[in-house]
Amino acid sequence: MKFASTRLIARDIRAVVGFYEKLTNQKAEWLAPVFAEIITTGATLAIGSVETVAFFKEGTVEPAANRTAIIEFQVDDVEAQFNRLKGELEVVFEPKMMPWGNLAAQFRDPEGTIVSLYTPITEAAKMRFGAR
Secondary structure (H helix, E strand, O other), rough: OOOEEEEEEOOHHHHHHHHHHHHHOOOOEEEEEOOEEEOOOOOEEEEEEHHHHHHOOOOOOOHHHHHHHOEEOOOOOHHHHHHOOOOOOEEEEEEOOOOOOOEEEEEEOOOOEEEEEEOOOOOHHHHHHHHO
């Protein structure tokens, strides 16, 4: 089994895609007017408009209702990325050390999902992620 992607359902797909384009510093690939993907080396972030829910089962997902998941991106320098984004995106918290060895900062996307950027700092964290 291969973990393929995480998909967000967005009320305002243009705003959500724009947020992740700015965050990742790369353009989304629009596969349809109601569906886009941002493909990174580690995973794909898929973003579908609320209209795509009808393709599955109506009412199974709800945009702007996430309160359990955090989308995480590993970056080389979390402080540099935080400084690049802090004036343009909603900040949840500034870079701080986590007990598991990562320096992390968080932002909130336009529909409320928490997004964490982190850099492995301790030797154990670097080994866990294969970071140098």
